[in-house]
Amino acid sequence: MRNRNTLALTLAAAATLAAVPAALPATAATAADSPAAAARCPQLSKKLAWHGDNRAKLQRMIDERGRCSNPRLGHGQKRPVAAFDWDNTVAKNDVTDATIVWSLRHDKILRPKSWKSTSKWMTDEADRALTEACGTDVPVGKPLPTSKNTACADEIFEVREDGKTMSGAAAFAGEWDHRHTVPQYAWVPQLFAGHTVPELESYAAKARKEALAAPVGATQTVGTHELPGYVRYYDQQRDLIRTLKKAGFDVYIVSAGSEPVAEVWSKSVGIDRAHTIAIRSVLDREGRITTWNQGCGGVPVNKGEAIPYIDGKRCFINQEIFKIKGKSAWERQDWDHRIALGGGDADTDVTFVGDATGAHLVLNRNKSEFMCRAYDNADGRWVVNPMFIEPMPRKSGTYPCSTAAYNEHDGRKGPVLHDDGSVVPDQRDSVY
Known part of the structure; x- marks a missing residue:
């Protein structure tokens, strides 16, 4: 098991992308036709609809990239890498939300010394709203009675979900790089400060059991919030991951959620701790989660300034998988140090999925920057x-690619650009 008490970011496995020929080799095109070659040409199930x-x-x-064309993968030739987001990419619905809701229903959130101490960006308005709703009767470090105090649960979930208080005031303010982090995402592991990793894993496991047992379409309520009450693994993604692994790929999960939660879910698709990357909390000497997390790309241990979010996902992939250190980890790397396949569903994933050299797999959730890249299909390798399960309806009108789809570093919206600086034209939704 990874030593979580160290501040150094490490993963057990390192991989680099195998060199790719300019065109598909004839052997790859025909190898699957030969029964003798079937073992090195694993096939996606034809029973699952794409x-x-x-x-x-x-x-x-x-x-093209796996053992079918490169039978020496793992035997002198480095494995290609595939990386997937988790929530709504490998599984339908948000497992972080499922864990938070379960924790609120079972009184597992500990009262902090002050709410403002949980995030460097928390506003006075949010601190006051949380304090008023949750009270001060419970001793610091003890569980808040959120199963009965629905106002407290409601306020906590509103801050996590929308970055606002129930009255509509901003919960976070100040400066942060909007392509490196978002405070309400960083706040999730901070919300579990004081718990041990095994404790958080147990909450995630119990939430998982309930979410998988609930029928598709089920909802649940937290205060005034109604949200999905079920989670399902996508059979197509299970099959894709299984086939990739059989074909010699190293497969990773890269999530903007809390790492212990992601690990509870990822192991059921055959992805171990060493191949699961998410927000990694720093632990205190007693092994308890703190409000600090480990950094990336030259950003040291921090309060949420660098998490696996938009460009941050590229950074953690470069640092953890390809062992690229310092500021260079934020930059797009050469062909041999990029993933072959990337899969995602939201703007959070646009950078690392775009870095893939073989295929960019997009599950359409009508997220503007991501869908602008996908439909523009600049390199012909975008797969939408x-x-x-429960696909989104077609987006009306067009994605505003030419004017306001790109998430700027300062939080503004701007045009999506090609590598040469030209503007991506507006795109219509066509896969839904």
């Missing part, structure tokens, strides 16, 4: 699929 010819596109990439 949109259009997406299965064929992904299969071609697997054959509706969500496999």
